[in-house]
Amino acid sequence: xxxxxxxxxxxxxxxxxxxxxxxxxxxxxxxxxxxxxxxxxxxxxxxxxxxxxxxxxxxxxxxxxxxxxxxxxxxxxxxxxxxxxxxxxxxxxxxxxxxxxxxxxxxxxxxxxxxxxxxxxxxxxxxxxxxxxxxxxxxxxxxxxxxxxxxxxxxxxxxxxxxxxxxxxxxxxxxxxxxxxxxxxxxxxxxxxxxxxxxxxxxxxxxxxxxxxxxxxxxxxxxxxxxxxxxxxxxxxxxxxxxxxxxxxxxxxxxxxxxxxxxxxxxxxxxxxxxxxxxxxxxxxxxxxxxxxxxxxxxxxxxxxxxxxxxxxxxxxxxxxxxxxxxxxxxxxxxxxxxxxxxxxxxxxxxxxxxxxxxxxxxxxxxxxxxxxxxxxxxxxxxxxxxxxxxxxxxxxxxxxxxxxxxxxxxxxxxxxxxxxxxxxxxxxxxxxxxxxxxxx
Amino acid sequence: xxxxxxxxxxxxxxxxxxxxxxxxxxxxxxxxxxxxxxxxxxxxxxxxxxxxxxxxxxxxxxxxxxxxxxxxxxxxxxxxxxxxxxxxxxxxxxxxxxxxxxxxxxxxxxxxxxxxxxxxxxxxxxxxxxxxxxxxxxxxxxxxxxxxxxxxxxxxxxxxxxxxxxxxxxxxxxxxxxxxxxxxxxxxxxxxxxxxxxxxxxxxxxxxxxxxxxxxxxxxxxxxxxxxxxxxxxxxxxxxxxxxxxxxxxxxxxxxxxxxxxxxxxxxxxxxxxxxxxxxxxxxxxxxxxxxxxxxxxxxxxxxxxxxxxxxxxxxxxxxxxxxxxxxxxxxxxxxxxxxxxxxxxxxxxxxxxxxxxxxxxxxxxxxxxxxxxxxxxxxxxxxxxxxxxxxxxxxxxxxxxxxxxxxxxxxxxxxxxxxxxxxxxxxxxxxxxxxxxxxx
Numbered sequence: 001x002x003x004x005x006x007x008x009x010x011x012x013x014x015x016x017x018x019x020x021x022x023x024x025x026x027x028x029x030x031x032x033x034x035x036x037x038x039x040x041x042x043x044x045x046x047x048x049x050x051x052x053x054x055x056x057x058x059x060x061x062x063x064x065x066x067x068x069x070x071x072x073x074x075x076x077x078x079x080x081x082x083x084x085x086x087x088x089x090x091x092x093x094x095x096x097x098x099x100x101x102x103x104x105x106x107x108x109x110x111x112x113x114x115x116x117x118x119x120x121x122x123x124x125x126x127x128x129x130x131x132x133x134x135x136x137x138x139x140x141x142x143x144x145x146x147x148x149x150x151x152x153x154x155x156x157x158x159x160x161x162x163x164x165x166x167x168x169x170x171x172x173x174x175x176x177x178x179x180x181x182x183x184x185x186x187x188x189x190x191x192x193x194x195x196x197x198x199x200x201x202x203x204x205x206x207x208x209x210x211x212x213x214x215x216x217x218x219x220x221x222x223x224x225x226x227x228x229x230x231x232x233x234x235x236x237x238x239x240x241x242x243x244x245x246x247x248x249x250x251x252x253x254x255x256x257x258x259x260x261x262x263x264x265x266x267x268x269x270x271x272x273x274x275x276x277x278x279x280x281x282x283x284x285x286x287x288x289x290x291x292x293x294x295x296x297x298x299x300x301x302x303x304x305x306x307x308x309x310x311x312x313x314x315x316x317x318x319x320x321x322x323x324x325x326x327x328x329x330x331x332x333x334x335x336x337x338x339x340x341x342x343x344x345x346x347x348x349x350x351x352x353x354x355x356x357x358x359x360x361x362x363x364x365x366x367x368x369x370x371x372x373x374x375x376x377x378x379x380x381x382x383x384x385x386x387x388x389x390x391x392x393x394x395x396x397x398x399x400x401x402x403x404x405x406x407x408x409x410x411x412x413x414x415x416x417x418x419x420x421x422x423x424x425x426x427x428x429x430x431x432x433x434x435x436x437x438x439x440x441x
Numbered sequence: 442x443x444x445x446x447x448x449x450x451x452x453x454x455x456x457x458x459x460x461x462x463x464x465x466x467x468x469x470x471x472x473x474x475x476x477x478x479x480x481x482x483x484x485x486x487x488x489x490x491x492x493x494x495x496x497x498x499x500x501x502x503x504x505x506x507x508x509x510x511x512x513x514x515x516x517x518x519x520x521x522x523x524x525x526x527x528x529x530x531x532x533x534x535x536x537x538x539x540x541x542x543x544x545x546x547x548x549x550x551x552x553x554x555x556x557x558x559x560x561x562x563x564x565x566x567x568x569x570x571x572x573x574x575x576x577x578x579x580x581x582x583x584x585x586x587x588x589x590x591x592x593x594x595x596x597x598x599x600x601x602x603x604x605x606x607x608x609x610x611x612x613x614x615x616x617x618x619x620x621x622x623x624x625x626x627x628x629x630x631x632x633x634x635x636x637x638x639x640x641x642x643x644x645x646x647x648x649x650x651x652x653x654x655x656x657x658x659x660x661x662x663x664x665x666x667x668x669x670x671x672x673x674x675x676x677x678x679x680x681x682x683x684x685x686x687x688x689x690x691x692x693x694x695x696x697x698x699x700x701x702x703x704x705x706x707x708x709x710x711x712x713x714x715x716x717x718x719x720x721x722x723x724x725x726x727x728x729x730x731x732x733x734x735x736x737x738x739x740x741x742x743x744x745x746x747x748x749x750x751x752x753x754x755x756x757x758x759x760x761x762x763x764x765x766x767x768x769x770x771x772x773x774x775x776x777x778x779x780x781x782x783x784x785x786x787x788x789x790x791x792x793x794x795x796x797x798x799x800x801x802x803x804x805x806x807x808x809x810x811x812x813x814x815x816x817x818x819x820x821x822x823x824x825x826x827x828x829x830x831x832x833x834x835x836x837x838x839x840x841x842x843x844x845x846x847x848x849x850x851x852x853x854x855x856x857x858x859x860x861x862x863x864x865x866x867x868x869x870x871x872x873x874x875x876x877x878x879x880x881x882x
Contacts (some may be wrong), residue, residue, distance in 0.1 A: 030593040032639035057569060060658045060712075064561025066530035067537045069522035070513075070552040071688040076567050080685060081510035089507035096508045105596040105633040107683045110550055111511040120505025126517050128498060152471040152768055155546040155799045155809050192546040198473035217501045242548045242683070244521060247512040271501075327593055358596045360801045368596055 020353035022346035022380045027356040029372040030327075082112055083180060085415050093118045095415075096249065097184025100312045100331065106157070106358065106366040108187035110242050115249035116162055116185065119219045122269055126245075126253040129217065131237070135275035138204030145253050149239065151194040156236075156259070157365035159333045161186035161305045163262040163289045166422040169397070170404070171411035174427075174438040178317040181414030182426065182438070183310050188333070188366035191257050193238035196231045200275070209275045213282075214256050217269040224265045225279035226258065230303075234259050234364075237270060259364040260335025261303045264289060291420045294405035306423040307334035307394055309342055309369070309386035320434035323377035328355075332367045334388035341387045342369040348381035348427065348441035349396065355384070375430070381441045383427045397440055400424040461794035463787035463821045468797040470813040471768075523553055524621060526856050534559045536856075537690065538625025541753045541772065547598070547799065547807040549628035551683050556690035557603055557626065560660045563710055567686075567694035570658065572678070576716035579645030586694050590680065592635040597677075597700070598806035600774045602627035602746045604703040604730045607863040610838070611845070612852035615868075615879040619758040622855030623867065623879070624751050629774070629807035632698050634679035637672045641716070650716045654723075655697050658710040665706045666720035667699060671744075675700050675805075678711060700805040701776025702744045705730060732861045735846035747864040748775035748835055750783055750810070750827035761875035764818035769796075773808045775829035782828045783810040789822035789868065789882035790837070796825070816871070822882045824868045838881055841865040 019026045073080060080102045085095035098114045108114075115121075126145045134140040165185035168175040175182065205228065212231055215223035226235070238257040239246065246252040251268030258266050264284050279285065279301075290298045309332035314320055328346075332339045338361050343352040355369035369384065387393040400422065407418050429439035460467045514521060521544075523537035539555045549555075556562075567586045575581040606626035609616040616623065646669065653672055656664040667676070679698040680687065687693040692709030699707050705725050720726065720742075731739045750773035755761055769787075773780045779802050784793040796810035810825065828834040841863065848859050870880035 030595075032593065032636060032642055057565070057658060057712075059563035059565050060660055060662065063530070063532065063660055064558065064563040065689070067523075067525055067527065067535040067556060067558060067562060067690060069525060069537070071523075071537075071554065071556070071690050072511075072552065073686060074567075074689050074693045075564070076694075077686050082508075082512075084508055084510060086508065089504070091504065094508040096510070096512075103684045104594060104681045105631045105684045107548060107631045109683050109685045111513065111552075112685065113512065115508060115512070117505065117508060121508060122500035122505040123516070124498070124500050126515075146762070150765070150767055152473065152813060153545060153770065153811065154471075190546050190548045195473060201473055217498060219501055219504055221501065240545045242550050243544045243546045244550050244553065245514060245518050248506070248515050249508060249512050252515045253517075271498075321587075324591070326591055329594065360803065362801065370594065372593060 020345065020351040022378070023374040023376055024344060024346050024353040025372040025374060027354060027371065030356050030370055080112070082114065083184065089120055094120070095185065097180050098187045100179040100183060101315045101317050103312070104329065104368070106188055106368050107242065108189055110189070110244065110247050113187040113189060113241070113247060113250055114162070114185050116263065117218070117249060118222060121248045122218050123248070124217060124253060124269060129253055129271070131254060131270055131272070133199060133203045133273045133275070136206035136209040136277070137275050141199070141203050145239065148194055148237065148254065151198055153192050154195060154236065155190060155192040157188060157190050157362045158257060158259040159186055159188040159364065159366050160263045160266060163264060163302065163305070163420040164417045167417035167419055168411050168414045169422040169424065169426070170401070170406050170418040172406045172408060173410040174440050175411055175414050176316065176438050177414035179310055179312050179315045185263070186333070189242050191236060191238040192240035193236035193257060196235035196237055196256070199237065200231060205275050209277060211276050211279050213274040213276055213280045214267040214270060215272040215274070216267045217271040222267060222284065223280060223282050224267055224285055225282065226256070226265060228275070230258055230261065260305055262289060262305060265303060289420060302421055305335035306421065307336065307386050307388040307392045308332070308423040309384045309394065310426040311382055311384050311428060314382070314430065314436055315428050316436050316438050318436060320375060320430060322434065323375050326373050326375055328371040328373045328382060330369055330384050332369055332384070332386035333365065334386070334390070334392065335364060336388045336390040336392060337363045338389040339367040339386055340389045343385045344371040345383045346373065346380045349383055352385070377432055379432055380430045381427050381439060382430065383425045383441060385425050395424050397424040461786065461792040463819070464815040464817055465785060465787050465794040466813040466815060468795060468812065471797050471811055521553070523555065524625065530561055535561070536626065538621050539628045541620040541624060542756045542758050544753070545770065545809070547629055547809050548683065549630055551630070551685065551688050554628040554630060554682070554688060554691055555603070555626050557704065558659070558690060559663060562689045563659050564689070565658060565694060565710060570694055570712070572695060572711055572713070574640060574644045574714045574716070577647035577650040577718070578716050582640070582644050586680065589635055589678065589695065592639055594633050595636060595677065596631060596633040598629060598631050598803045599698060599700040600627055600629040600805065600807050601704050601707060604705060604743065604746070604861040605858045608858035608860055609852050609855045610863040610865065610867070611842070611847050611859040613847045613849060614851040615881050616852055616855050617757065617879050618855035620751055620753050620756045626704070627774070630683050632677060632679040633681035634677035634698060637676035637678055637697070640678065641672060646716050650718060652717050652720050654715040654717055654721045655708040655711060656713040656715070657708045658712040663708060663725065664721060664723050665708055665726055666723065667697070667706060669716070671699055671702065701746055703730060703746060706744060730861060743862055746776035747862065748777060748827050748829040748833045749773070749864040750825045750835065751867040752823055752825050752869060755823070755871065755877055756869050757877050757879050759877060761816060761871060763875065764816050767814050767816055769812040769814050769823060771810055771825050773810055773825070773827035774806065775827070775831070775833065776805060777829045777831040777833055778804045779830040780808040780827055781830045784826045785810070785812040786824045787814060787821045790824055793826070818873055820873055821871050822868050822880060823871065824866045824882060826866050836865050838865040
């Protein structure tokens with residue numbers, strides 16, 4: 001591969017196949033058939049010819065294991081788990097992060113969906129649980145899971161992201177952590193539930209009401225204020241997650257789903273919706289998720305999860321095995337709508353190439369992007385930058401921290417949360433030995 | 442609800458809201474806002490007013506459970522499991538069926554994806570497993586999971602269905618079983634893998650080759666013949682299932698995925714692809730999945746899973762709780778492409794109404810359909826009939842058995858498999874007490 005040995009400088013593609021610096025290839029290469037790709041891949045990945053049949057492996061010589069009623073992953077995948085911030089369930093918040101660096105596609109399996117619970121996971125009997133809608137309504141209503149299930153259901157993909165996800169990106173020096181450690185508080189699932197608008201219409205919401213107070217059945221009675229407007233836009237009372245009932249940590253038996261809005265507002269174990277005139281100014285909206293700006297003031301409400309993306313492969317925790325072809329891949333999403341475009345750079349933002357987006361591109365849901373890449377073995381900095389169909393683009397990290405600030409001292413670990421709603425890029429520095437570090441670029 | 446009390450006769454809608462006999466409503470009702478729907482739902486599902494806050498439930502008064510590294514369903518969902526045909530792993534085939542009557546949406550969670558294994562589930566070390574492509578190729582190739590993972594990946598939804606799914610529908614009398622028992626050998630997942638065409642191009646397939654023999658690493662070395670044409674159309678070597686690595690029972694660490702083709706051809710634990718001129722006429726293609734026709738002849742190859750649908754809610758195993766509004770819902774899919782239309786009947790096929798299809802409607806994948814319905818408490822027969830965008834429509838059961846035959850005696854249980862590739866409708870008879878039976882209509 002003589003092309004692979006030429007090195008681009010200053011963002012100038014080094015060959016006709018390259019579309020940006022340091023070996024980013026035209027996304028058409030993903031369709032196969034291109035000689036540039038084929039031979040690059042061949043050099044990198046084929047270990048030798050084998051006209052003779054393989055010798056049987058041990059597992060091919062004996063009857064396999066019994067079929068279980070519920071499948072679980074192979075014992076060889078035991079590192080594919082959520083990381084816990086509070087494994088002993090002490091009297092504080094428990095975070096469990098999705099291992100994005102070990103996954104592909106767009107669905108987050110229910111077992112690996114991130115969760116944050118502030119007082120453990122309640123053990124709710126669905127036959128006893130009730131949801132009340134009251135306040136400024138003509139007719140207060142009570143629903144059981146059974147009666148709720150008879151209302152029209154809709155199914156949609158949606159990401160959920162904690163407002164504090166990626167908080168370690170506020171560190172003035174890059175925290176060395178995986179995509180799971182940095183960005184594991186976002187996941188994507190297919191949710192099925194009843195449009196909240198139907199329930200509110202049934203109750204007869206007073207036209208002057210502006211807010212809902214949604215409250216959970218956990219022991220903190222976690223509650224958040226939600227604009228009535230959002231409730232009528234696309235809010236659901238979700239009762240299924242990827243086809244089955246909600247996971248206990250994700251709000252079983254019912255939760256509020258506000259596509260594109262801060263995770264904490266998507267109240268779990270939903271037991272009460274009160275229609276009111278004023279927001280509650282509850283603990284989680286007035287204190288925890290009120291973000292302090294550099295001047296000392298705070299955003300009063302910051303509901304929307306802005307357009308964002310990060311590369312999951314290659315990323316910190318992985319290592320490249322020599323030069324050759326690699327597929328760069330990651331996740332993009334926006335609380336505003338659909339992802340319109342993801343640009344990828346291999347030279348720290350000097351030059352950019354457009355990634356292929358996996359169809360279907362759905363609103364307020366993960367979009368998997370892919371970029372073919374021929375690595376020549378020299379140090380590179382990989383970065384992605386997404387735009388949504390409402391015209392928003394991720395700011396650079398420099399642009400972001402100019403407005404939102406950063407710490408004066410490095411943050412100790414990915415478990416620290418200096419601030420919220422980081423939506424700048426993430427940069428992975430690949431050294432010539434193939435090792436990968438988190439860098440700022 | 443005076444409208445609900447009028448009964449339609451002979452398929453004539455009973456009111457302006459009705460669009461077909463026995464209370465099928467216009468699918469616009471699913472959008473809410475319609476008075477007909479709202480009051481129907483209200484009468485059926487609201488148990489009373491509650492201006493006062495609810496009393497705290499026990500789980501709201503104490504700290505909840507510890508957060509696990511892998512989430513599992515609530516203990517109240519322990520009936521949501523696969524049913525097993527061979528729980529003691531005797532020396533015969535093991536079937537595990539998806540509980541469709543307890544699920545909603547379109548994704549089948551990995552824990553509940555159906556599996557059929559003929560000699561247990563092999564315990565494969567992914568670091569040792571190899572895939573060989575050989576035969577009529579310029580350059581035989583060997584792939585490990587690592588080298589394979591560097592090829593371009595694509596992600597898509599696809600259903601997988603056993604050719605023997607719904608075999609009990611060949612019984613001359615309806616087998617009383619759930620949608621899981623009758624149709625549980627079909628599931629739907631998001632698969633990520635390498636297009637087989639790229640690997641075949643890399644190996645340099647001889648242009649005169651017509652077939653591939655795909656072989657698994659299970660102890661039977663299960664192998665099937667696949668047309669080269671299909672391999673180039675949309676075949677994948679899949680390595681992720683709903684975001685995570687394949688489940689052991691679904692082919693870990695790699696499997697062939699042939700969207701829309703008989704499940705058994707989607708060879709699991711894939712270890713060898715031999716490019717050849719002639720089909721292998723292997724056990725599973727020449728014997729097991731060769732279907733005997735009434736005249737004594739057999740189809741030689743029957744690869745495609747035809748257009749099909751069934752209602753999952755309401756269905757056998759459930760019971761209606763009195764008259765009022767219900768959401769009829771089910772699954773439709775076709776090996777030919779996208780679902781174009783699903784018609785639903787509540788009077789055993791006399792009159793039909795068009796169901797709403799959940800977006801996005803994806804090719805060769807589950808489409809969830811929904812139909813609003815106001816039950817007046819009289820006996821009805823519910824049935825669905827799907828059409829795909831290639832112009833195929835499910836035959837009636839009478840049309841189907843006229844060509845394919847049925848048993849002379851009733852089949853004893855849903856575990857018997859008199860024949861394959863049933864794609865007619867399934868009819869649920871609802872009695873006036875709300876109980877549901879499987880009927881032929």
